[in-house]
Amino acid sequence: GQSLEQPSEVTAVEGAIVQINCTYQTSGFYGLSWYQQHDGGAPTFLSYNGLDGLEETGRFSSFLSRSDSYGYLLLQELQMKDSASYFCAVWGDYKLSFGAGTTVTVRA
């Protein structure tokens, strides 16, 4: 099976840089993805880092350490609109397993 752990909440000010950590356990690993979700809406893709490549979007970048089963998402130049939930997700075989999510609150 797969399990992922990430912090439940992070608070930061506008313009800051935020790092969201994710540790995972998986029986088969292909890559770590990150998604953003606003208020129960559709999750949107932010980043993928894995055996078959690296994909990042906009101000979001990611880091992966396969040896440590650890990765993080870096949110740069925080904006108020970045207040949302962020999920790490692990691809194992053909299944995608998500963490419980990190709520990021951006303060002025």
Next chain:
Amino acid sequence: EAQVTQNPRYLITVTGKKLTVTCSQNMNHEYMSWYRQDPGLGLRQIYYSMNVEVTDKGDVPEGYKVSRKEKRNFPLILESPSPNQTSLYFCASRGPGQRNQPQHFGDGTRLSIL
């Protein structure tokens, strides 16, 4: 416009009354999947499909069925819904090939089973 469309968006129903949540994508994607989201638990995969007539169980398949008769459609069927299936459901699709392709999610379906 590339999209994943789920219907209905909201549904309140009663225990035991069969229901189907439809999912359709217009991107000719081969991979489609269903997730449920509950507070504090993130998204959990119910079923996925690699292609037409190829489906497999995710992490929480009990009480659900799916079918994939056409590439664009992947309906989720609750034969006998129960209150513990009250949740927010998302359908998603992904382009061919590698896992670095982002999954495109529908807007979600809020199901309440009374």
